[in-house]
């Protein structure tokens with residue numbers, strides 16, 4: 120058994136666990152996949168980089184979009200999703216999402232999640248950008264993710280699932296035929312599983328979340344460093360649509376130099392009637408789109424950026440003083456507390472807001488059953504590119520996508536086992552990795568990458584800014600390689616050095632894809648190519664890492680998506 124593809128510097132595994140499935144990540148997608156796999160009788164292990172409830176899911180505010188309300192339908196949800204996706208959604212993937220979504224939400228409720236209800240006990244629904252109807256279910260007012268995470272973590276404990284926390288995933292293991300055989304991990308402070316080890320399993324589900332930390336200011340927690348995409352690239356899997364990074368329009372503005380995770384001000388605040396105003400108090404979204412403040416979020420983010428440029432301002436304002444104290448306290452307690460913690464009282468003053476990196480619409484390329492282009496490797500949630508989001512994710516479709524596609528993955532693994540049986544795999548020592556193909560970056564590289572990406576590949580991009588970013592990233596890469604070449608040294612393996620190295624991998628691909636896409640579409644905004652060009656660019660940019668670490672970039676049209684089934688074991 121070998122570590123597949125390109126290997127980074129990792130010592131030999133010292134311990135191992137055998138399982139049928141290993142799920143990497145513990146947000147809505149990972150825990151849903153794990154619970155469904157366990158319910159199907161599969162020996163399931165969940166590994167996660169921090170604690171079980173430390174991922175992005177817990178920070179989701181607005182909610183889960185699903186056609187649950189009277190007069191709504193999956194067809195209407197489909198239409199809104201396709202419009203937001205700006206011509207690049209895979210319609211079949213969206214159809215699956217919106218038709219299977221309502222029942223997936225009901226199953227989440229059966230698992231123990233409590234959504235806000237009205238006096239009759241019906242789920243309360245709100246609106247967000249791009250939705251023509253109230254279809255966003257929420258919990259605790261604006262604490263939907265925290266409630267979903269609580270319910271799933273409790274269910275995982277109640278079902279006695281095996282979990283390994285503080286476990287940074289390193290690389291995919293493959294067998295002699297190139298099929299998935301597990302993952303290597305670096306675990307910190309977890310007793311018998313301390314240090315580097317491996318979980319051997321013929322199915323690996325990546326549910327590692329996003330990569331928002333590739334930019335200086337983001338709504339994502341510090342753990343969102345693109346680990347799953349970087350692992351998949353090293354394993355030879357295809358990634359797609361990485362240029363489509365969504366910038367949330369209304370993030371609490373804490374100063375031009377603010378870095379790291381920033382407090383989100385949910386779209387639901389606009390859904391309940393808040394207005395965006397400029398420095399002169401003018402509602403600048405009126406007349407720009409039929410939905411005004413509730414236009415799809417790429418349109419709102421661009422309008423905010425434009426007005427900021429016109430007024431030479433670092434932010435705009437979100438005015439919801441008319442809600443009054445009682446509504447703020449009942450409906451948006453999390454946002455109210457975050458604003459007040461930073462000295463802003465939304466009950467009496469407008470909230471300063473600016474766009475910040477929020478969501479990766481692209482990721483590891485999958486088909487409609489969550490299968491990647493590597494046999495036995497699956498992906499769901501933000502790390503995946505199922506084709507649902509296209510060039511711009513519709514608000515609150517992400518928790519839903521995590522639920523629906525995690526369930527489909529569990530069903531596929533269970534069906535595959537029922538049909539063919541899973542190969543029995545005993546824990547086996549993994550050959551000691553040889554000389555590292557590339558050194559780990561020092562932890563300080565994280566901040567250099569964030570600055571490069573924010574300046575060159577942020578909300579506004581041009582060929583010039585992207586070329587500069589590509590050049591700076593190349594220099595970081597070369598410097599690290601030269602160090603290795605000269606004296607064989609590498610940064611000490613640890614979470615911070617792996618995270619910095621993973622961030623560089625995803626940044627390189629993101630910039631390469633953004634340079635190739637010479638148009639403006641969805642959340643990809645090229646100042647030098649301001650128009651959408653359907654004739655040339657109604658296509659996906661798909662990237663793979665070559666064994667020599669160069670990038671293989673190709674484009675494919677929507678008809679060619681999802682990929683062919685070359686990785687289906689029984690079809691080989």
Ligand code: SIN
Nearest residue numbers: 180181385386514515
């Ligand atoms: C929000 O509450 O505005 C975020 C929802 C989302 O990103 O889907």
